[in-house]
Amino acid sequence: MAIAGYARVSTRDQNSSLSTQKQALEELGSQKVFCDVISGSKSARPGLRAAFEWLRSGDTLLVTRLDRLGRSTVDTLRTVAELEERGVRLKALDLDLDSTTPAGRLVMRTMASLAEWERELLVERTRDGLAHARAQGRVGGRPRVLSSAGVDAVKAALAAGLPVAQIAALHGVSRRTITRVRAGEYD
Template sequence: MRIGYGRVSTRDQNPDAQEDALTAAGCDRIFIDKASGKLASRPELDKALLTAREGDQFVITKLDRLGRSTKNLLELSEHLRSHGVTLVVLDQGIDTSNPAGRLFFTIIGAIAEFEHSMMVERTHDGLAAARARGRVGGRKKALRPRQVELAQRMYDELGDDGKRKHTVQDIADELGVARTTIYRYLERA
């Protein structure tokens, strides 16, 4: 039996191209995860691995769809091999049923991990360069310092009955933010 596995990194990505390629490759069952390769929990991969039996082929479109690190790829490959299942990678032409395929798999896995590491390093370098130029990444603050002061004053203000004059919802409505934002800023103060 040919078992196909595909993965997209985010919910926004579409797995149709992978599914079409796996169907064209003659896969009897296809499992698709919508999760980051770094996540330990990939339920469809777990199902696919449990489905695989001795003599089966485990088919993926690209090596990076199975995992991001060489260690993880090698562990999965070893798991498949120990259960008598061969790994077939369509785009790279890898078939681990022979020694040359196993060697090529290991080399391609190492290159994929290196490529990912270089991308991460370039991202960190770019962020450091931006910080050096005074640009700070991340989400903008929901409230400016003056608004935080106003929120705190409104929150602390008591009515004639000794109870709070303004509810957190009143403060949030006044400043145009969610209640949770007000709570977050009040906790910091």
């Protein structure tokens, strides 16, 4: 059974932190350490993907901090669930967490429940906020690039047989906007 380490920092300025993480992981028996220098807000983490490809069922992934695995609680728990599905043991040093112990599984499941609750609250708050904004006459989304007079002009140009590209250039909009007007999607 192999042990892999995973270290992540958000910026190149944190290289000393990356070195510290790597050293700790190697001292604890990591045969290979995978690294990412990328913001936690980015979902694509090539080092973590490489670690997943390297690890097999029965192996262990070691991290210095649990939050290194994801950009949010939900994302971290998704990564943890993927590890569990693949039969890979997870050890997080900051929480002294081991996914193969009963206490470790309890903590993981509790965190998963809290993350689900947090996600549901966020959806509910967003829905309430949008309803409140609509009640005050505000509408979200990007502003329209064509006024109602512009839409009428585009329709007239389409009826006259002008090419979509030419109409788009005349109005300073994309061809997609013109095709949306033609399809009746732009009201």
